Amino acid sequence: DAGVIQSPRHEVTEMGQEVTLRCKPISGHNSLFWYRQTMMRGLELLIYFNNNVPIDDSGMPEDRFSAKMPNASFSTLKIQPSEPRDSAVYFCASSFWAGISTNEKLFFGSGTQLSVL
């Protein structure tokens, strides 16, 4: 398996522009997570999906952020309009959730390094 695939690897944009980050989870996984990593705040969970349904978006910092999962093999995280403080590494991760009694491992993509000028 190719693992969790994220694109682009790097994104440089100007303040006010729309940014779309993409993620393809591991085939067969049913839970997908979007994280943001900065030096100051570490890894923050933004939103996660189970079976393509958003479960908890309480980590999404503002209405400028939105995420979708139209099918089991694709998810997007959109920032509109982008601001310099959004600069960070954005990770997508997936796992197979089989119920509360399982011990699933989380698999991460390589991340998207976002720089908003």
Place this chain on the structure above:
Amino acid sequence: KQEVTQIPAALSVPEGENLVLNCSFTDSAIYNLQWFRQDPGKGLTSLLLIQSSQREQTSGRLNASLDKSSGRSTLYIAASQPGDSATYLCAVRKDAGGTSYGKLTFGQGTILTVHP
């Protein structure tokens, strides 16, 4: 709200030394704990997963222990090598019945440097 703390924030050791990384969490109602490794510019890779009912897990030179009641975990690395240089993060999954779907809370990580 669960908080995960890792000490030290950074550690530099000579090759061959045995070392211990520490992780503590405020809410002992966890289901499991994972240790991850992150190389610069890369994503995280799961190293070890300890279930709340377990005391330790081993993989090669790595040994992770868990004391759930005291809210502590340690990652022991034996005979460290320069290739072990990376950031190590611990993460806990809350025992929230069927509503957590595997959601993890991460510590800030320990940056490990093993010099030849």
